[in-house]
Amino acid sequence: MDWLKHLLWHGDKFLGVEWSVWKVVGWLGNAAFSSRFFVQWYATEKKKQVVIPVAFWWLSLVGSLILLAYALLHQPDSVFILAYAFAWIPYIRNLVIHYRHLKEQQKCSKCEAVSPRAANYCASCGTKLRAEGSVL
Numbered sequence: 001m002d003w004l005k006h007l008l009w010h011g012d013k014f015l016g017v018e019w020s021v022w023k024v025v026g027w028l029g030n031a032a033f034s035s036r037f038f039v040q041w042y043a044t045e046k047k048k049q050v051v052i053p054v055a056f057w058w059l060s061l062v063g064s065l066i067l068l069a070y071a072l073l074h075q076p077d078s079v080f081i082l083a084y085a086f087a088w089i090p091y092i093r094n095l096v097i098h099y100r101h102l103k104e105q106q107k108c109s110k111c112e113a114v115s116p117r118a119a120n121y122c123a124s125c126g127t128k129l130r131a132e133g134s135v136l
């Protein structure tokens with residue numbers, strides 16, 4: 001087990017990294033921002049067509065804001081700061097559009113098909129839809 005301890009801890013470093021609170025913040029931002037690609041890839045493979053799930057936009061927003069905080073407060077570098085300074089704009093816009101779209105839809109209680117909010121009957125199974133209170 002000594003070899004494992006030596007592999008993980010070397011001197012004052014764990015996994016070759018000298019850890020601090022800011023290092024944890026930076027890695028958390030990196031993990032959130034990078035994981036969005038795997039989330040998107042998984043969704044695409046599952047559906048067998050290219051899709052961008054809402055989690056992609058949330059991970060983009062959270063990851064980029066954490067990395068922006070890291071860049072502003074810990075590693076002030078213009079390249080790093082500008083990389084994340086305005087990225088939140090399209091992420092938030094996509095989330096706003098997504099939630100507006102959800103609000104305009106209703107789900108059939110019988111077959112779970114999605115219909116426009118104004119529809120009275122499910123286009124898939126013909127069940128009468130309740131216009132109010134059946135938001136996705």
Ligand SMILES: [Zn+2]
Nearest residue numbers: 108111122125
């Ligand atoms: Zn239906």
